[in-house]
Amino acid sequence: MTGLRSEEFSERRLEVAGWPINVVTYRxxxxxxxxxxxxxxxxxxxxxxxxxxxxxxxxxxxxATRYLSQxxxxxxxxxxx
Amino acid sequence: MAGSSGEDVLxxxxxxxxxxxxxxxxxxxxxxxxxxxxxxxxxxAVGWNWTTELCDTVVRDIAPKEKLEALxxxxxxxxxxxxxxxxxxxxxxxxxxxxxLKIYGHADVRIMDGGRKKWLAEGRExxxxxxxxxxxTYEAKAPDMALRAFLPEVQKALVDARxxxxxxxxxxxxxxxxxxxxxxxxxxxxxGHIPGAKSIPWARACNxxxxxxxREELTALYGGAGVTPDRDVIAYCRIGERSSHTWFVxxxxxxxxxxxxxxxxWTEWGNLVGAPVEKP
Numbered sequence: 001m002t003g004l005r006s007e008e009f010s011e012r013r014l015e016v017a018g019w020p021i022n023v024v025t026y027r028x029x030x031x032x033x034x035x036x037x038x039x040x041x042x043x044x045x046x047x048x049x050x051x052x053x054x055x056x057x058x059x060x061x062x063x064a065t066r067y068l069s070q071x072x073x074x075x076x077x078x079x080x081x
Numbered sequence: 082m083a084g085s086s087g088e089d090v091l092x093x094x095x096x097x098x099x100x101x102x103x104x105x106x107x108x109x110x111x112x113x114x115x116x117x118x119x120x121x122x123x124x125x126a127v128g129w130n131w132t133t134e135l136c137d138t139v140v141r142d143i144a145p146k147e148k149l150e151a152l153x154x155x156x157x158x159x160x161x162x163x164x165x166x167x168x169x170x171x172x173x174x175x176x177x178x179x180x181x182l183k184i185y186g187h188a189d190v191r192i193m194d195g196g197r198k199k200w201l202a203e204g205r206e207x208x209x210x211x212x213x214x215x216x217x218t219y220e221a222k223a224p225d226m227a228l229r230a231f232l233p234e235v236q237k238a239l240v241d242a243r244x245x246x247x248x249x250x251x252x253x254x255x256x257x258x259x260x261x262x263x264x265x266x267x268x269x270x271x272x273g274h275i276p277g278a279k280s281i282p283w284a285r286a287c288n289x290x291x292x293x294x295x296r297e298e299l300t301a302l303y304g305g306a307g308v309t310p311d312r313d314v315i316a317y318c319r320i321g322e323r324s325s326h327t328w329f330v331x332x333x334x335x336x337x338x339x340x341x342x343x344x345x346x347w348t349e350w351g352n353l354v355g356a357p358v359e360k361p
């Protein structure tokens with residue numbers, strides 16, 4: 001199909017599970033798409049789609065929250081004196 | 082090629098909108114998110130899947146020569162075709178494809194500055210479905226491994242003052258605070274970085290809209306960390322795609338002659354028994 005365009009493109013920063021995220025949402029035709037990246041380093045963490053912006057973002061943010069919650073910060077052992 | 086953005090390896094979204102359908106041009110989308118292409122892509126663009134088409138799916142390696150030749154042939158690409166690559170995440174895997182195409186000697190490869198995000202943000206035309214180019218028989222050149230660093234070369238670099246290692250991961254990966262980018266699976270046994278490596282996250286080379294920073298800004302960014310054209314440079318990240326982005330910047334936007342991408346990267350070094358690791 002040709003003649004489509006992305007519309008309602010938006011981008012914003014949020015924090016989820018203690019990590020900054022970048023949320024990009026747009027519409028192509030009748031579908032809304034949302035992608036979430038982790039800002040640093042900018043890797044895509046989750047995506048979602050739906051019939052509305054809210055639905056697409058809800059799906060993506062739910063997945064992003066789940067995945068980011070599993071990220072552990074490594075504590076290096078202090079040397080035993 | 083008239084109409085490029087000034088650097089002969091970068092083209093603007095505007096240029097692609099005008100020339101993407103030219104007979105001697107093939108536009109190719111390569112995304113981190115392999116489902117993104119199906120949502121809509123630059124009209125006429127073919128999509129490549131980095132997880133299956135730009136690698137050896139049995140041995141951990143880049144695409145074998147015959148596999149890349151078949152991929153290019155299916156895309157209707159001939160040795161004199163201008164290939165324009167673009168993708169999501171500010172062209173991470175577009176740069177990965179660029180690196181492999183240069184290893185196999187394709188002459189004219191370019192990147193659409195700003196990638197998929199800029200195309201979408203500008204509300205440009207999209208197309209769904211998959212084009213069916215006329216298949217060609219493509220013969221690639223012998224691989225140029227001077228563009229690629231393997232483990233023994235990185236080990237030698239540890240004691241070679243002429244070589245500088247550039248770690249392009251996030252600061253938290255560099256220090257070992259995290260073992261993978263937040264939200265992604267851990268793929269190494271140890272965190273930290275290769276001793277002596279300079280931390281210059283890949284994204285510092287980009288503006289907010291995904292386009293590359295100016296030559297002056299890039300020179301200051303890398304030069305300020307001692308990464309200069311007179312040095313041998315090896316870039317690495319976790320699996321080699323972010324570092325191919327930095328490799329592209331150093332070699333093609335700044336003109337460094339001796340820069341290699343260590344695609345073994347931290348998934349190799351951070352799992353090696355006995356490999357030296359520096360923290361933070």
